[in-house]
Amino acid sequence: MGKFLLLAFRNVFRNRRRTIMTLLMVGGGVTGLLLVGGFFAYMYSGTREGAINNGLGHIQIFTAEHFARDEVRVLDTGIQNWRQVAAAVKTGRHIRGVAPRIDFNGMLSNGVKSSIFMGSAVDPVEEKSLGFVTHISAGKNLADKPSGEIEALVGAGVAESMNVKPGDGLTLLAVTSDGALNGIDVQVAGIVNTGIKEYDDHYVRIDLSSAQRLLQSDRITNLVVGLDATENTDRAYGELAPRLHGQTQKLVLRKWIDLATWYKQVRSLFNTIYIFIGIIVFFMVLMSSVNTMLMTMFERTREIGTMLAMGTPRMWIITLFMLEALLLALLGAAVGLAAGNLLGILINAVDVRLPPPPGSTEAMSFHVFHVPIIMIGSSLLVIVSLMLASILPAIRASRMQIAEALAHV
Amino acid sequence: MCAPQELVNVAAVSRRFPLDAIALDNPHQHKNSNFVSALNNANLRVNAGEFLAIAGPSGSGKSTLLNLIGCIDKPTEGHIVVGGVDTSELTPKAMTTLRREKIGFVFQTFNLIPVFTAAENVEFPLLIRGVGSRERRMRVAEALDSVGLSARANQRPDLLSGGERQRVAVARAIVHRPTLVLADEPTANLDTNNATQLIDLMQDLNVRLGLTFIFSTHDARLLDHTPRIVRLTDGQVISDTHAVGVCHG
Numbered sequence: 287m288g289k290f291l292l293l294a295f296r297n298v299f300r301n302r303r304r305t306i307m308t309l310l311m312v313g314g315g316v317t318g319l320l321l322v323g324g325f326f327a328y329m330y331s332g333t334r335e336g337a338i339n340n341g342l343g344h345i346q347i348f349t350a351e352h353f354a355r356d357e358v359r360v361l362d363t364g365i366q367n368w369r370q371v372a373a374a375v376k377t378g379r380h381i382r383g384v385a386p387r388i389d390f391n392g393m394l395s396n397g398v399k400s401s402i403f404m405g406s407a408v409d410p411v412e413e414k415s416l417g418f419v420t421h422i423s424a425g426k427n428l429a430d431k432p433s434g435e436i437e438a439l440v441g442a443g444v445a446e447s448m449n450v451k452p453g454d455g456l457t458l459l460a461v462t463s464d465g466a467l468n469g470i471d472v473q474v475a476g477i478v479n480t481g482i483k484e485y486d487d488h489y490v491r492i493d494l495s496s497a498q499r500l501l502q503s504d505r506i507t508n509l510v511v512g513l514d515a516t517e518n519t520d521r522a523y524g525e526l527a528p529r530l531h532g533q534t535q536k537l538v539l540r541k542w543i544d545l546a547t548w549y550k551q552v553r554s555l556f557n558t559i560y561i562f563i564g565i566i567v568f569f570m571v572l573m574s575s576v577n578t579m580l581m582t583m584f585e586r587t588r589e590i591g592t593m594l595a596m597g598t599p600r601m602w603i604i605t606l607f608m609l610e611a612l613l614l615a616l617l618g619a620a621v622g623l624a625a626g627n628l629l630g631i632l633i634n635a636v637d638v639r640l641p642p643p644p645g646s647t648e649a650m651s652f653h654v655f656h657v658p659i660i661m662i663g664s665s666l667l668v669i670v671s672l673m674l675a676s677i678l679p680a681i682r683a684s685r686m687q688i689a690e691a692l693a694h695v
Numbered sequence: 696m697c698a699p700q701e702l703v704n705v706a707a708v709s710r711r712f713p714l715d716a717i718a719l720d721n722p723h724q725h726k727n728s729n730f731v732s733a734l735n736n737a738n739l740r741v742n743a744g745e746f747l748a749i750a751g752p753s754g755s756g757k758s759t760l761l762n763l764i765g766c767i768d769k770p771t772e773g774h775i776v777v778g779g780v781d782t783s784e785l786t787p788k789a790m791t792t793l794r795r796e797k798i799g800f801v802f803q804t805f806n807l808i809p810v811f812t813a814a815e816n817v818e819f820p821l822l823i824r825g826v827g828s829r830e831r832r833m834r835v836a837e838a839l840d841s842v843g844l845s846a847r848a849n850q851r852p853d854l855l856s857g858g859e860r861q862r863v864a865v866a867r868a869i870v871h872r873p874t875l876v877l878a879d880e881p882t883a884n885l886d887t888n889n890a891t892q893l894i895d896l897m898q899d900l901n902v903r904l905g906l907t908f909i910f911s912t913h914d915a916r917l918l919d920h921t922p923r924i925v926r927l928t929d930g931q932v933i934s935d936t937h938a939v940g941v942c943h944g
Contacts, residue, residue: 289822290813296810592806595767596867597795598823687760688767693804 290602294609301585304578309618311574312668315567316622319664321561324630324654326556331655333553334516337546339479340421341406343385343510344519345526346545347371350536352508360390360463364505367534372412372509374528374529380518383415388497392460394490396448403444403458403490407497407506418514425452425476428493436496439473443487445477452476458490462502470500472586516542522526564664568671575675579611583679589682591691593622600684607683611676612669619665626661630654698741701776702875702907703764709930710734710759710774719855733759734770735930741909743874744900746901748918749911751927757911758879760927764909765798765877795824799868801878801910805860807852813863814839814848817856820871838866841903842896858889862896869900876900882917890917 298305336424351363365371372384388407393400410428413420420427420439438456440448450456452474459469480486498504513522518570519541530537543550583590592604592680638652711730741747749757762768762773766782772775775782779796783918794800799820807816817838839845842862852860858901861881868876878897882890894910894917901908918924926934 289818292815293808293810300810441906588804589808592800592802592808594791595765595794595800596820596823597791597798599791602823644739689762692767692806693758693886 288365290606291609294606294613297582297586297606297610298613301582302583305614308575308578308614309621312571312615312618313621313625314671315571315668316619317626319489319564319567319667320622320626320660321629321633321654323560323660324626324657325652326560327655327657327660328651328653329556330549330553332650332653333549334542334546336481337549338516338542339417341387341418342542342545343416343418344516344542345511345523346542347375347509347511347526347530348507348538348540350538353538359465360461360501361388361505361507362463362509364388364503365509365535365537366505368506368509371530371533371537375509375511375526378522378525378529380515380594381523382417382512382514383412385409385412385416385447385510385512386494387508387510388494388501388505389408390460390497390501390508391453392458392483392500394444394448395457395459396450396454397457399448401444401447402488403459404488405458405490405492405497407492407494409494416510418512421479421481422476425474428491429473430443434686435473436470436492437475439476439478439489439491440474441486441489442477442479444489445474447487447605450474458492460500460502461499462535463505464502466502468500468502470496472496479518479648519543522593564667567664568667571668571671572675575611575614575672576678579607579676579679580682581608583607583683585695586683587686587691590686591688591694594686594688595692603684604680607676607680608673611672611680613673615669618672619668622668623661626664627656630656698908699744701740702743702745702778703741703909704774704776705737705739705760705764706739706774706776708734708760708763708770708775710756710768711771713816718938722734723746731872732930734763737930737932739921739932739935740762741924743905743907744905745923746898746908746921747910747923747925748921749925749927750913750915750918751911752913755927756857756930757827757913757927759930761877761879761909761911763797765800766794795820796871797870797874799876799906801861801864801868801874801876801881801895803880803883805852805857805864805884806862807867809852812849812851813844813859816852816863817866820867822913824871826871834870835866838870839863840871842866856889857885858892861885861889861893864897865893865900869904869906872904873906875907878908880911880913882912888914890914894920896931 297620336687349363349365357363368386370661375381375384386409389404392403392405394403411430423442428439445451448456454474456474457469457471459467462468478489480489508686513519523539523541527539538634633654635651640650709931710733712733714729714731728839737760746937749760751757756859764769780793782793785793808819809922814835817835818831839848844859844862844866847855848857855863882893885893897908924936925932
């Protein structure tokens with residue numbers, strides 16, 4: 287078998303130009319899959335961590351009612367004894383912080399015009415403990431301890447629409463838990479840029495206690511749990527669930543992946559695109575390799591005839607062709623892996639910037655992750671493709687009529 | 696003195712090819728038929744240890760007869776017995792085994808595997824027979840030595856002359872110690888000097904190793920020293936000439 291392998295290996299390099307062309311095709315396919323897959327992996331990671339660090343957190347705690355029905359009154363499905371719950375959760379392993387949140391809506395006005403807003407009330411100190419990043423394009427973040435004026439962060443779109451800048455005042459109007467209309471004056475502390483235009487056009491953030499005064503409720507919408515690493519989400523989720531038993535309200539945990547609908551949609555879409563690219567590469571390699579292998583077979587007709595005449599079993603001829611295809615595939619995959627990883631390193635070093643994606647206001651880095659599973663997958667893809675491509679020529683070679691093959695010119 | 700043992704018996708063998716498989720203007724095409732006849736009721740007996748030339752012009756059926764004896768092809772009619780086995784009854788697999796075990800081939804265009812060295816080419820028949828590496832090395836060395844090419848063992852075919860390539864092909868044909876060596880126009884691509892040397896070499900191997908050689912040629916100059924000459928014309932054996940008192944092997 288060793289000699290047969292040697293024969294296959296030497297035959298691979300017999301027609302160097304053709305081998306190089308095939309290696310370029312196979313290697314190019316692997317390189318392409320590696321770069322596209324690496325970029326998609328970077329994008330998934332960026333989207334995931336972006337969603338988590340922009341406020342989603344790793345785990346969120348809600349009342350069971352929150353998912354069972356719509357609010358009849360403001361915050362009537364919210365968590366009542368949230369400080370107690372937060373304290374119980376904080377001591378868990380991998381927990382970096384627990385932050386209360388209130389989601390609310392209302393109207394805001396600058397005295398001249400008014401607009402709707404989507405409000406988020408946070409505890410600035412707890413929010414910092416989660417390590418979440420607030421992208422402030424002007425002004426400053428909310429103060430840890432409110433002093434005098436109620437501070438607010440507004441989205442870039444809100445600031446533009448309301449024509450306000452840090453230090454300017456706005457009035458927030460919202461319906462209280464009793465159904466009355468209430469309002470507070472806030473001072474714009476800073477302007478935030480989440481990167482999502484639709485969000486920035488309506489986003490307002492104030493501190494939790496001010497929101498509770500505005501809404502006339504001591505409840506919160508949910509608790510956001512931040513972990514030391516996203517990979518620990520399942521483990522932390524499993525440990526936290528028993529801790530929430532015995533609370534006065536029935537509470538439920540939701541992992542970030544359950545709440546990140548946008549992330550799941552993006553991932554699903556790009557996975558489909560990636561599979562489509564994979565199929566194209568598969569068929570490109572398959573078709574070009576069938577052609578190459580058939581040409582090789584025709585070129586070596588007399589040689590195959592000689593081998594058969596000498597009594598070489600036909601199965602050996604099939605094996606020889608398959609071995610050659612396997613060697614070619616392995617070489618092509620190695621070339622592709624080397625080129626793909628090298629290009630990835632170069633691209634990462636250059637830090638190419640892409641235009642902002644749809645719905646975003648920030649330019650995006652073209653960064654490539656080196657993902658082992660993609661390397662293995664793309665290599666297997668071309669190996670399978672080349673092996674399939676070799677079946678027809680191998681069978682045709684093995685079925686040659688010896689006398690005709692020997693007379694082949 | 697000699698006790699001849701029959702090795703090959705070609706009995707009333709005909710070989711016809713369908714018309715679409717060969718040129719339409721073939722002179723052997725039967726009128727109003729859809730086939731041409733390459734061999735027509737040919738008879739031939741060859742004893743073990745003989746050195747025999749099949750002579751005849753192009754298209755006389757020499758290659759067809761060798762292909763049939765060599766189990767590369769099957770006759771349309773008649774029987775061929777090689778070493779006591781009626782090859783016309785054999786399955787393709789059994790024919791492959793017979794070729795591998797009993798027959799050595801030398802081709803007109805050498806047909807060496809170009810990516811193998813001379814030694815690796817000679818080793819190939821042993822490889823497909825599953826001979827162990829130590830014995831392979833020994834037999835390859837012997838075979839190359841017997842054709843005088845030990846010094847060129849590690850050269851690829853493209854670095855060898857035509858004569859050397861054909862000697863490698865002869866070494867490859869005898870390395871597995873076949874009972875029969877078939878050489879189809881082995882001298883056609885060689886100059887007269889190399890051609891004569893090759894025939895002498897084959898004859899020497901016939902004498903020394905007792906191998907049966909059947910070779911085809913249309914070159915009359917090579918027949919001078921051949922003990923037995925079978926002449927073919929239009930697919931029929933027209934003469935079978937023995938030199939008196941010659942018995943090799």
